Amino acid sequence: MVGRPRGHGGAALGVLRGIAAVFLHTCADSGAARAWVLTGENGEKEWYVSEVILDAGFFVRWMAAAAGLVDREAERLTELDSAIGDADHGSNMQRGFAAVVRTVAAQPPATPGAVLVAAGRQLISTVGGASGPLYGTLLRRAGKSLGEAPQVTAAQLRAGLAAGVAAVEELGGATTGDKTMLDALVPGIEALETSFDAAATASEEGALATVPLLARKGRASYLGERSIGHQDPGATSSALLFAALAEVAR
């Protein structure tokens, strides 16, 4: 099942293992004020991800980065969609995220939750395909679950996204293994407990793992066995969301 929060104690222990020094550190200009930076034995720095503090500006930059990646990958998304869908996923996502960026730039929301609610609303309004209500529901429900806090932790973001994924499951009636966006979202959120980079990697792997699956939802499911051997476009664009998150957190 999705989003069942595991205790953070395990992750904290994992990160703390082999750590030589722990000291308070803030990045004033990043929007992601890192509460703790952990320096490992060989000197590299690791973030204790659950404690990372994220403000509205961080979420605005996340949406902008997502729009950038969607732009860059639009052709590939459409190509994947032409194999098992109706060949519009790239342009639909481009239109949706361009509208998101315009909206949050014109009237920057004051809280992380408000950024995601506004983004979700724009996606539902402008995408024109099934990915609109699905991504829109993901972000809008995640935003609502973040409430009106001016800053949230990465752990709260993870819980919010898990709530969003539960809403997507309910809306589309799909589950992991059905060759849908859930196959990238669910492992991405799981790995977000470790780090933003781990989430990006896990969701990308999840998208790649949809290739041998038989589509059970959406237009691709009408193809039956012929859907096998193609990477799911929705899972591929979901992995871009996590790649954008990792990019902005760096």
Added chain:
Amino acid sequence: MSGGPMVGVVLVSHSKEVAASVAALAVGLAGGGATAPVAAAGGTPDGGLGTSAELIAAAAREVDRGAGVALLVDLGSAVLTVKAMIAEGDELPEAARLVDAPFVEGAVAAVVSASAGADLAAVAAAAGEAYGYRKE
């Protein structure tokens, strides 16, 4: 069953022409007398195939007389968009309801029953019953 405001009916299709034609068909088959407000929300705003939340919200506002709005949809993103708008959004009137019914037969049943003064639950039930009319 009569006297008050009528339930509005919104027909959502991937195609502008399909939504408009089914609306015309349903109104035509509803016969004479006062007909319930019906609006079509087909395709995307630029005339392409797809689903538009903006067109759906505008159609729902247009037919909302205070007695509720029944939304009938064709498939895929039309279903998901209306569901998402009802579950998460504030774009639709308070008493808006996605009606689980076959698109053409359900539209006729919904418009006929709404025009007869049925309330939202009865309109939804009449449209849903259209699933039961076997053709062979």
